[in-house]
Amino acid sequence: MIFLPLNxxxxxxxVAVLDGVNEKIQILDSLHMDRTSYDAEKTLTTTV
Known part of the structure; x- marks a missing residue:
């Protein structure tokens, strides 16, 4: 697993958690924003 802190x-x-074994990305966020917010997030998409 790779843990990526993003601002x-x-x-x-x-934090974005990359799980290579299960081919999943998990978002850990205290604000609990909806998924569409992260799909449009440039920092996350360019980093991953």
Whole structure:
């Protein structure tokens, strides 16, 4: 597993967890935003 700390708009941190064995990405975020917010997130899509 790879844990990627990412910053949204220089104001909020969240973690993307890359699980290569199960080919899954999990988002750990205390704000509990909906999935469409992360699909459009440039930081996450360019990093992964």
């Amino acid at each position: 949204r708009n220089s104001a909020h941190w969240y």
